[in-house]
Amino acid sequence: MKFHKDMLFLYGVTDQAFTGEKTLTEQIEEALSAGVTLLQLREKGLDKRAFLEEALLVRELTKHYGVPLIINDDVEIALRCGADGVHVGQDDLSPSEVRRLIGPDRILGVTAKDVSQAKDAFMDGADYIGSGAIFPSTTKKDAIPLTLEQLSAICRSVPIPVVAIGGITVENVSSLKGTGVAGAAVVSGIFGQKDITAAVRHLKEQLLKVVSP
Numbered sequence: 001m002k003f004h005k006d007m008l009f010l011y012g013v014t015d016q017a018f019t020g021e022k023t024l025t026e027q028i029e030e031a032l033s034a035g036v037t038l039l040q041l042r043e044k045g046l047d048k049r050a051f052l053e054e055a056l057l058v059r060e061l062t063k064h065y066g067v068p069l070i071i072n073d074d075v076e077i078a079l080r081c082g083a084d085g086v087h088v089g090q091d092d093l094s095p096s097e098v099r100r101l102i103g104p105d106r107i108l109g110v111t112a113k114d115v116s117q118a119k120d121a122f123m124d125g126a127d128y129i130g131s132g133a134i135f136p137s138t139t140k141k142d143a144i145p146l147t148l149e150q151l152s153a154i155c156r157s158v159p160i161p162v163v164a165i166g167g168i169t170v171e172n173v174s175s176l177k178g179t180g181v182a183g184a185a186v187v188s189g190i191f192g193q194k195d196i197t198a199a200v201r202h203l204k205e206q207l208l209k210v211v212s213p
């Protein structure tokens with residue numbers, strides 16, 4: 001699927017920590033049906049086999065809803081499940097190596113915590129940048145905090161779109177206005193909510209006031 005910045009508008013990122021009453025696939029289906037514009041399958045504890053099984057299932061769901069699927073960190077799983085792309089961080093496989101492995105047509109997302117990392121990611125073939133944590137995050141407690149000014153500088157520094165991540169909720173998402181982001185990537189603000197459908201709807205309503213076309 002060809003990448004477009006609008007895909008970043010409301011980017012749902014999964015985490016098993018929030019399953020319980022609903023399974024991960026039930027949560028994902030609710031988020032897809034409610035209107036997330038991109039989905040990242042982010043698994044930190046699964047072995048390869050279980051991750052692939054899950055990725056194949058989620059691939060079918062995302063196809064059904066016409067939402068592109070990104071796999072966090074694992075290029076092999078992304079290729080084997082036929083995902084639309086991969087997201088890597090600064091401690092993962094280098095973006096240029098990932099680009100070589102996935103080819104020119106799949107989507108490559110790269111985490112950048114400063115302008116220099118963002119510029120490098122762009123030069124190495126990233127389609128978009130993920131920057132955060134913009135607000136304190138209980139999902140990734142070791143995430144380095146970024147100010148809104150740092151986020152704006154990253155947005156200005158590269159010609160590719162930037163999505164903000166970290167502690168984003170319906171209550172604080174409007175603070176991203178004016179930073180230049182193309183959207184918000186959200187874990188607990190979607191998957192940690194009892195009513196995922198309402199969370200997605202409310203986040204999208206707020207994001208319409210934040211993201212300029």
Ligand SMILES: Cc1ncc(COP(=O)(O)OP(=O)(O)O)c(N)n1
Nearest residue numbers: 087088089090111130131163165185
């Ligand atoms: C959209 C998006 N942006 C940033 C991240 C963080 O990636 P990374 O730094 O590799 O950390 P982990 O997700 O692996 O914990 C992301 N996943 N998605």
Ligand SMILES: Cc1ncsc1CCOP(=O)(O)O
Nearest residue numbers: 133137139140166167187188
């Ligand atoms: C993966 C990641 N990278 C920076 S913060 C974060 C976690 C975001 O989760 P939440 O939206 O629940 O704060």
